[in-house]
Amino acid sequence: MFEDLRDLYQEVILDHGRRPRHGSRLAAFDATARGDNPLCGDRIALWLKYAEGGAIERVGFEAKGCAISIASADLMAETVAGISDEEARQLAAALQALAKTGDAPIVPEPLAERLERLLPLAGVHEFPSRVKCATLPWHALLAALTGRENATSE
């Protein structure tokens, strides 16, 4: 029955959606932002901590949303740990392209492996009304990086 949904709900997604590893607020953080999807009520708040050298050390989030958005947030937290702001921006842009088109854009070498871990989110491109679920956490990330308070995924 749901064969064609297996692209969208890959095991990785279901797993991260059900049991996010980074789904909690950071006690100490350097930046924070919220994201809203006004059209469906999804919400996320995230906190970001930098390491000594300036790279992102950790991301934690609290989110209300569907399996896709929670999984995307959790995979985001996983993949941006250890990279610079600039790299995180590139990864966010790549994820947005991936979610919209289904194709992974070419990214500089150090990010390629991280983008690969995000590939399970590619399936969302066939579900226009769900693309925003996948991109919302990344909008919030971008907002945190530029010090803005809110992001919407419209």
Add this chain to the structure above:
Amino acid sequence: MFEDLRDLYQEVILDHGRRPRHGSRLAAFDATARGDNPLCGDRIALWLKYAEGGAIERVGFEAKGCAISIASADLMAETVAGISDEEARQLAAALQALAKTGDAPIVPEPLAERLERLLPLAGVHEFPSRVKCATLPWHALLAALTGRENATSE
């Protein structure tokens, strides 16, 4: 070509429309009112003078409008001279029914002959967008009778 228009534009109408007998302002008057047809720009102002006994003595008007509305105003001035306010109201109601349905309603004896002189206006009932042309002067008359300043024929 215009056979079926002869109902609307009877000779009487064309004649009164072209050469109204009462188309001027009264120097001395007891009541006055204006009427507008907002949807087409027709306008009328009328003045009314009472005789000693309380009957309407004379009506004069200035109007901008089509053949139908000028003729209706002129025939109105002709037919309400010499009757009481109450009779004029009855005649106005009869004219409105006539213009809308094409049928002359039954009126008390002394008015019957006056209403007959208005029969040429009956043809307007087949022209829904023109009914207001015929009734506008009578709305203004009613406004003058009740001391109102403006009337619209909507």
Add this chain to the structure above:
Amino acid sequence: MSVGVSVRPFDVARVRADFPILAQKIYGRDLVFLDSAASAQKPRAVIAAMTEAMERQYANVHRGIYWLSERATEAYENARDAAARLLKAYDRSEIVFTRNSTEAINLVAHSYGRGVLRPGQAVVISEMEHHANIVPWQMLRDAHGIDLRVAPITDSGEIDLVSLARLLEDGRVGLVALTHMSNVLGTCTPARRLAALAHAHGAKLLLDGSQAIVHRIVDVQEIDCDFYVFTGHKLYGPTGIGVLWARHELLEQMPPFLGGGDMISSVSFARSEWAAVPHKFEAGTPPIVEAIGLATAIAYVEALGYEAIAAHETTLVDHALSRLSSIPGLRIFGHAQDRGGVVSFALEGAHSHDIATLLDRQGIAVRAGHHCAEPLMQRLGVESTARASFGLYTTKDEIDALAEGIDRVREFFA
């Protein structure tokens, strides 16, 4: 079965045949359309009336002195009669055509709110309003110094009448604006009691009938309300048209909202005079073809008969409540005594979006989200719900399909 003209058997198969879209396949499956509360499908008669209007008697209305325009004007004004008849308005001049319910409420908020209510007076809404009946009043509050009060609802999803009465007590409330049927909980509100309560405290009552008019006979004279709004597209009619009904004397009292052609009696640069009601509130070229479509939708619903519609719907709701409530982990929101064909629910372990996507792949269309009722979501303690809503064409089989579909969703996320 009783015999009599008023009780016609409701033949859902025949009704379904009137709706071309129901023959549509979705991912190779039969369409099970359970989102009529968001917008209903259109019967062939409505589509045909619009086509006919454009193919045979189209012209702009009101100012044309020629055959086509006279026909179009007649058809447009007849639509006003149809709406007046539907609501049992006192007079056709009380019907104002708007774009939708939202615009109708905004019209009242602007025109009555800014034109008649005075700063310091209050407007009362409830916790279960649609955004369309919240945001305009917030904007009025912020622009015009009107106090905005919110009547709570009970845990079963009904207006808390005791609290409402308390909100009215100080006599400062000028307008009570409440839904006649909740688009989330299905609750039908006790319109007559609300009107009496509002009037007893010197307030007017606006009812948002966007949902109610689809399911119940509405008689504004009997209810004795002051404003009633609904939207064409939920009543099996076209998009682009809504209805505001208001008592004639209120419309007279209210300043116009939008300015332009058709709403004036005369214009000079110094000053314009307004046309008589309802034209004063209809600026510019109206939704002519949409009015004609709406009139046909009204005639369609009337021909089926509200009694039969309500009976059919009650059967569906009862069936849905019994089927869904037996699904483990499924929670239903709203347990009002008097309720219409809307059932909102949440499922343990599956977010409403995921439910909707999985149901969609089975051909089943339900809505997921906050249903433009975020404050109500907060009251219910959720971010969103899934919602199945029923129309004339909904069958018990479709509700069974929904229940089976939800079972599959559960398994998928188990």
Add this chain to the structure above:
Amino acid sequence: MSVGVSVRPFDVARVRADFPILAQKIYGRDLVFLDSAASAQKPRAVIAAMTEAMERQYANVHRGIYWLSERATEAYENARDAAARLLKAYDRSEIVFTRNSTEAINLVAHSYGRGVLRPGQAVVISEMEHHANIVPWQMLRDAHGIDLRVAPITDSGEIDLVSLARLLEDGRVGLVALTHMSNVLGTCTPARRLAALAHAHGAKLLLDGSQAIVHRIVDVQEIDCDFYVFTGHKLYGPTGIGVLWARHELLEQMPPFLGGGDMISSVSFARSEWAAVPHKFEAGTPPIVEAIGLATAIAYVEALGYEAIAAHETTLVDHALSRLSSIPGLRIFGHAQDRGGVVSFALEGAHSHDIATLLDRQGIAVRAGHHCAEPLMQRLGVESTARASFGLYTTKDEIDALAEGIDRVREFFA
């Protein structure tokens, strides 16, 4: 004749075949429809697109997570793209769908007028505006302390640019709102010069393109205006839909107009946050089917090509001016250098209503009255005019029929 892709021969017979209503008989005569400036007829493609939308892919937009709603949303947003393409907008987010031109202008008058202009600033309009571009500014003046200034027109019916410049001189004018083509005189106004003039004095420019968009290619980037409005039903599209284009940064700056669903980002009773543009300005269920119809109308016009349309129209106008001006006692209003397919006239001895009625009985539909431009009527020294206006489907033969029809009217009243 030149050879090239850009110059297609304009085949009016083929165009006419696209419009079902033109086959209609009026009082047993062929319909000669010369009232397109009031509202244009609809090609089969538009009617079919609307039917198809309702029969095969209808659902409410934006919030539905299911196939039908995704298709409807896509179609609705594609209509935004079509409007953006038509106007050469910088970005699709600059297109706001409204009910008609009138609502679009009211939106600007409310939102930009009350939200951005400050009391003491001025708005400039002209003597030849449609009521839709007068009354909203009067209401703004009366509610918000804005000065309303009126630019005169010359005797040939063009904007008096010298006087306009003088009105702008004191730098207090925040907005100039002018017609891009007069619905009475046919005058096309010099949009680029107007924009430069307004900007040189620190004012924004709104163009009312209700008529112009039907006849001329419009490029808001090239014109460099700030707001542009038009209405679907005059562009061979459905009733119930209009377009406001505005520069993105202006839309950002402007507070919302109507409140409700779809225009918010979050709602709580304390406060609501607005959605991103253009959604901030589209409250409630939009005219979905109408947007789809409009997109088809735009595609239809684009396929014919504005160059060909303009060439066809120029032929018609020249023919009409030469035929009508040779009728004794006939006076034509408006002699602008640059003019579109609208010819207003008066006839000695016959009022415009009588003309219209007599032409109607010959199957010829023209408009009679003040054309929602009472101040212009005053400027011209008349109460009303008769007006013939042309569309894609108008032929020279029809103009001959008009001229002959007017001759008969003259005889009738002689």
